[in-house]
Amino acid sequence: MLSKLIGYEMKAFGRILFPVYLAIVVVAVLLGIDFRLFSSPEGAAGSVALTIILVLLIAAVFLITIILSVGRFYTNLLGREGYLMFSLPTGTGSLIWAKVISSVIWSLFSVIVAAASVIPFFLIPSFSEEMEKIEISSIVSKVFEAAAPYTATIVLGVLIVIASTVAAIVRIYAAISIGHLWSDHRIIGAVLTYIGFEILELIIMAILGSSLFITINLPGLFRAMGSIGAEVSVLLGCIVIIAIYSIVTWIVLDRKLNLE
Template sequence: MLLKLLKYDFRAMWKQFSLIWGAALVLALVNRFTLFRDIGYDIISNSSLLTLAFMGVVIAMIVLSVSFVADRFSKGLLGSEGYLMHTLPVWPWQLVASKLICGVVTWMISGAVAFVSPFLMAPMDWSILMEFGFWRDIMRGLTQRPDTLLLLFEFCLMVVAVMLQFIASIYLALSIGHLLPRYRRLGSVASFIGLYILLVNLYSRVFSAHVVRALLDVTTSNVYGSLLTAIATLLIPAALFLAAVCWILNHKLNLE
């Protein structure tokens, strides 16, 4: 059932994002051929307008990604589309999981697009990618220090954990707002701020100077361990938040 929900959520996501991702990449490519050719000749040229357009698209993409996550949850599960979703024969946690996975993937792709497009824009010689030597050097580097890959992997995990925590906070804030009889939007914003104050307080209290020192001791001996600890500290509150979201959807759902 979760897979079927994902199929539906990803289709909705694709309808909304295919255009903006495409636009970002296309504008980046166009810039590549106009921007660096014109340099030094005409500063206020088409190319700078195009650069502006590109930056606009990237900013729009970021804004859209954040609002997409909030929107899919509040409209899809707490709004009129919830009439459809909550009458499907699935558990509330499946609905939440599907939205969550879709949200994380959306952010990752948006991040990737934002990350890749400057490279597309730069006047790089792409033929280098086709050369054997380039890849051989990379492979050699990796085999000499295999732990780099692991570190990279852990770093990616941490980025995902950050996203999960952020999305979980959004979901919980929206769910708390949903509990109110009125001013739900305001309540959601307030509880989002409240949740972050809570998190910061929690972290500052748990990670007192003493604990940080202890952690640093571990860190010096093992960098992987410290990254994993960081991931765990991000994921534990995220998991608690999501559990609270599921509880609210299970017991307090109020589609009036």
């Protein structure tokens, strides 16, 4: 059932995001053509206009992704559609994680599309001429050779980015869920709850940081921070945050939710 819910969410996101992705690709292609064919000062105005449009589209795709992630959680589970969603033969956890997973996937898609949209800038004549003088293959091989000893760190870094994204999403969901318990001004309640979560996290991090400095000598702390253990600690911290906010969201939706 979870896979079906994820598929439903993916389609709902795609109906809105795919046209924006397509617009980014079209503008990026036009910008690349403009760089190659109209490199004279007379063609600069067109390049500037297309660049501004591309930047606005990239900003829009991230904003739309955030709005969809938050909006679909609120309308599907806390609005009138909640009656239908909670009547499905599946658990509350599946309903929550279907939205979390689809939000993370589309966030990654948005990052990939935004990164790919900078390719036309490599087609600028002055830049491409310089790039042709460089042996790209040798540079790529050297980069891989240099990065090989840090493979574990790179993998952990990618996992931390993904875990941080998940943590941010479930934090928002938990805040919205608690805010919905307010009889009035639920949006204000969600915002205040989110701010409270942030403050609480900062306090806990400050306490843990102080304890770390007290229990570990300074040279040992620097050595620990320079090792792979620091990345593991950050990843574990993200996992703990995800677990806590997921439980909070589940308790509210499964035990305390009132859709009336």
